[in-house]
Amino acid sequence: MLTWLHGSASQPPAFLAYRSSNWFIVGTVSVAVFTDIFVYGLVVPVLPFTLTSRSGIHPSSVQSWVSILLAVYGAALLAASPFCGWLADRTSSRRFPLLLGLFALAGSTVMLTVGNSIAILVAGRVFQGISAAVVWCVGLALLVDTVGKDNIGECMGWVGLSMSLAVLIAPLLGGVVFARAGYYAVFAMAFGLIGVDVMLRLALIEKKIAVNWQTPPEKDIPIRQHVPTETTAEKEIADGTPDAVTESTTSTPYVSPFAIRRLPPVITLLASRRLLAALWGCLIQAALLTSFDSVLPLFVRDTFGWDSVGAGLIFLPVVLPSFVGPLVGWLADKYGPRWLTTVGFVAAAPCLILLRLVSHNSLGQKAGLCTLLFLIGMTLNLVLTPLMAEVTYAVEAKEKKHPDRSFGPYGAYAQAYGLFNMAFAGGCLVGPLVGGFINQMAGWGATTLALGILSLFSALPSVVWSGGSIFKKRRKDKEESEAERA
Template sequence: MQFRPDSPPIFLSTRSSRWFITTCIAVAIFTDIFLYAVIVPVVPFALNARAHVDQDRVQYWVSILVAVYGAACLVASPFCGWFADRTTSRRFPLLLGLLALTGATVMLHVGSSVPVMIAGRILQGISAAVVWTVGLALLVDTAKAQNVAQYMGYVSLAMSLGILVAPLLGGIVFSRAGYNAVFAMQYGLIGVDVVFRFLLIERRFADKWETPETAGKGIETADRPISAISQASEKKNDDPITPIPKNTSSQTPNKAMDANVLGEEHETSDSPASHLPPMISLLASRRLLTGLWDVMVIAALMTSFDAVLPLFVKKTFGWTSLGAGLVYLPIVIPSFLSPLVGWASDRYGPRWLATAGFLTAAPWLILLRLVDHNSIGQKVLLCTMLALFGFSLDLVFPPVMAEISSVVEAKEASAKRRGMGSPFGKGGAYAQAYALFNTAFAAGAMIGPFWAGFVVENAGWGTMAWSLGLLSAISAVPTFIWAGGSVRKVWRRRRQNTNQEAVA
């Protein structure tokens, strides 16, 4: 949709507001996850009934269908990030992603063979690459600089709601109304998503129409979107190096953000990185590599259950597709705390929350190996461990999502303090950073189903449980060292500031 410079679009202030853009991205994320997860409890039954797969091969093809989604997302994400940072509009690739999502839904609906289902999953993965890469970059463009993790908390909540509602509705609708009814829900949700994506107006375009109320009035830096702060800095050609204020509580309203910038400053090398492509330059940061590892582990832990949990409860408890959908409730309900977790991460930094999340998830995963027969006590134990695991995972995801944008911001701030200008060029690198995020998530989504599915098939449920718990515990180590910047360098800088303030 093109806008005439002399005629502002109708409801401009509403359609370009932070809350509306956040809602649009949340709806897009919810739609993507819903369409991915709604058929999770249905696929084992559909493979047997529609694609005529033998029962003893269902687990194999379930794992393949889940993993192929992650593989497509992994391959497409870097291209989506590169394209989004070089286009004048982030909404345009979001609309293209809807086309891929619609095509995927149609193929999965009408397909009655394994190859067609695989092709549909590939298109779903491409759509997810667009939504997560471009959508999160747009959210960072819009968010207040000191509240990124809180905004990411709302996205995490939307994702968790999709994981919660989709398998539940998929199981209920499939058992009561059949396969076609499941896809009727999906087409309706795609229609809602279309409306939101067409109504959205990016802040960069909304700023072209200055209202009398905002004309001549400055916007405080703390209230401006991150992209606006970056663009304003680039325009100050007569004073390219901004003095660094002393680190006092009155001058640094967000101590976690200040620590993030300082923690990255010492990791950023001088000229070599500035001449590299943005993605390569970002990958030179150990802090970003840690964040990407965390994302990959989170995705692997989440998707591992998609491949094994429906079949496990069917085999162990005799549950139908309805029960296979309901069993996801304990995992997802704790995600309603995601905005609060994001707020805490903005205030105190990501290190302690993410580390605690990985450490506490490990024992709950390991204890799942105790569930091995059909009884009320075993069902309660399974649901309890899944709920505690869901809470632990929720401590990690919003901080890690915000950590990706913090690395970009820290590198830009560090380069400008040295008089080098932006290391990523005019287009910035937020979309490419979230392309790396999405690539890591896709890699985890590809690894998790294979890991869980093949370990269960060859070594049993108990071995799968303790192996995933060990992976979570190991991930806490690099998270503690690098999340929010090098722990050693951040603490050293804080001691120096404390000593300076004491002398003053």
């Protein structure tokens, strides 16, 4: 059995070509992301209705505790991401950390299932955040290892699609199943999905492991080069690579001082303004979306009198636009992330502000709410996938600019996506708290106004630094134009 699964020195594992193929690895990572988000979102429409009955929370405190439980997940994700990224870049296998993450997810699901006190529910959300840190850091780094940077945007689109599907299906199924079959039936779905995830992660074989049995290596195995040469950089310019990569490429690599070369890779990455701009965009996008997790179910309950089913269905318009995620990723690969993210943030702002007009129970108000939520989902979908790809572009540019800096034998992609995880987790932490408490203190109108202003403000770093500094790009274009005229 173990030989069939893992192989031996003389006998390759069964179905090696399929289990190490690009489509299987991308599919496995996408399922892992789907499972993580599904279990997270499954309880979103259930929490307001179970805190009072199972945990003895007074109805007046439900809004606060819903926000806190959602934010605890983000806090655990924030704290665990740097360590998970650091560990993943120092292990020869990505699959082993992915399997460890499943233990944390299974433990958290057990706690949420049997928990009848706030302490147990908080502990369950903590382990859930740790599991998410593993999935996002290791899984996204595995994608870069598998497909390389040229197609990473499209792959991130599939990951974004799986995440959005989970966001769509989890609250919907959670609300419907809770209303029809009760609390424990909700978590039975989670355990079934975790079982499927376990089988896929056990079956996965990384490209660098598969080459041990492949002679010659398969053509689609990317050769990772963590210290690119000048020839590689020149080739990328000739091939028309998006300015997200070429902008930071120089013909004469910069040699770092000795003290800088000794810094941990994550410190070097944080010195990149384009990476910081991408992380800020990820944080704000996550904050905008997760703020609805804490206020939207209660808003439709109080305004329209909807039950848990309606609280789950209302998320449908937000996530339907995610089906174009792979297309958005392809556009990011082809044209770079700058204008996609900028347009996304700017266009989302008026849609968020106009939500304040939804204030009473009528058919027109319900239709208006669904339309605005759909437009918000469409505009914010232009943000996340390009920024996920931009993390890879930024690391590549940093390696080209500092070829003398050692990022280790396995690169720094897991650490870079650990930083992405921290930004996303910061959004998951801030979004529910800010949205919930503003809504509790100042109402629905003030909440939507604050979110709209935040979205508009976040377009500034995107337009300036996504894909590299726009000022450097314009100066470079001007110099090339003058050289052509001369």
